Amino acid sequence: MWVPQATLSLFAFLASRSLARLDGTKIAHDLQSILSPESAVFLLGNSSALIDTTPRFNVWHSPTYTVSVKPAFPRDVQKVVSYSRDKKVPFLATGGGHGYTGTLSALRDGIEVDLSYFNTVEVDKDKNLLKIGGSVRFRDLMGPVYAAGKAVPVGACPCVGMAGATLGGGIGFWSSTYGAISDSLSSLEVITADGSLITVSSTSNADLFWAMKGAGANYGIVTSLTYNIHDAPNGGQVMSADMMFPVSANGSLWEFVKSWVGKQPAELSLTISLLFDPIAGQFIIVTNIIYTGPLTTGHSIIQPLLNLQPLNTNISYIPWSEAPFAATYGGPANNCGKPTIMVPHAVNLYQVDTKALCDAVDYLNQTVPKDPALQSFVFAFTQYSQAGFKATEKKKSAFPWRDVVMYAQMDGIAMKADDVPAIDAFGKGFRDLLQKSNRKSKLEVYTHFAHGDEGAAAWYGEENVSRLRKLKKQYDPQGLFSFYNPV
Known part of the structure; x- marks a missing residue:
């Protein structure tokens, strides 16, 4: 590597x-x-x-x-x-x-x-604020925030830590409406390399606040975070629609996703996942649609998918706090937190090139069935509305990926350690294959999906690296916080 x-x-x-x-x-x-x-x-x-x-x-x-x-x-x-x-x-x-x-x-x-003892959750519905400890997970805060009639962006896997997600920006189905999780951040309590406990916000240590919202793992330990929360739209109800398709439908599915580029409503998020079925000896495709508006409108949005006659459907209208548990047939939630040998690769995509994506699926069909080591890969392509991300000015945070069309993840799960080299090589090759269809000449990747070989410019945006490194010298000159995708 x-x-x-x-x-x-x-x-x-x-x-x-x-x-x-x-x-x-x-x-x-x-x-x-x-x-x-x-x-x-x-x-x-x-x-x-x-x-x-x-x-x-x-x-x-x-x-x-x-x-x-x-x-x-x-x-x-x-x-x-x-x-x-x-x-x-x-x-x-x-x-x-x-x-x-x-x-x-x-x-x-x-x-x-x-930080397990830092697990408090406090909702102030009158001030529209949520304060949590540094170890609180999405599943710990979603219920209290929903019960208060509010919403806050969370990720797709309910057992992931809210703090860690936030420090890398944080994305999830609410991103179509509210942008990155870090865009809702009001302040943090941070312990820096010299042992100081400081408040970091737009009015206190503002330069560090900028850096913490996207590259925060490089600058300190966060013991508490305070977020601005929002009145939950649509009474807090969302539609989660899962559908399963044969791999032969992939061209139509890419066209469906492409049809929303540039006009995707702020209520809509889309995910297409490819998984190999060892019994059938071929891939299946699972789509998940989360729509945070009225059910009737949500149904009209997914009608083109229903017209493709999916193999299976699971459409529910549920509290938003249940969406991460239900989405994609509950697969991410059911496997969340189980110790795994997982080799990640990812790439930000800036266009939906139907032919290139169909060719990529053909490549999977030709290679994966022949190698059992590759058959536990999960390939996920997620598309959020850019409206939520662009509601916050790019200069306000170190999270740079506000014009991404699709986040592509390739997570290779190894059943045994001996499979890791083959999985690693295949994941990198497939990442590079997708990158060739991109509008960007250089690889860019959401830092929480990163493999680790991409480099600071790919994780944090080339335009941000110089400023981030200057702040690193100021706040952590000895490089104590340099293990998670270092700047």
């Missing part, structure tokens, strides 16, 4: 730091002596640590830890950061545990800062 020069420099830097690394028993003892009694410290390898700490979702290219600490209060997080900095022990904060970029493997024998 090709690794950018910047990442190689990071590896060399971390290797030099590891010379002074302490053993796990010493680290655990030191942390226990300085943290509050309410905090917990685990020497990894003990059975209790496996039960009481947040498991990682993806075990491909995962970081390794000697100690996991669950701080109880922000002051405890500050002490962990200061200790790690002074002792030159690498660390990583985790909320939902779903970051799956390959750059995380640069962290070896470090400290996991498990």
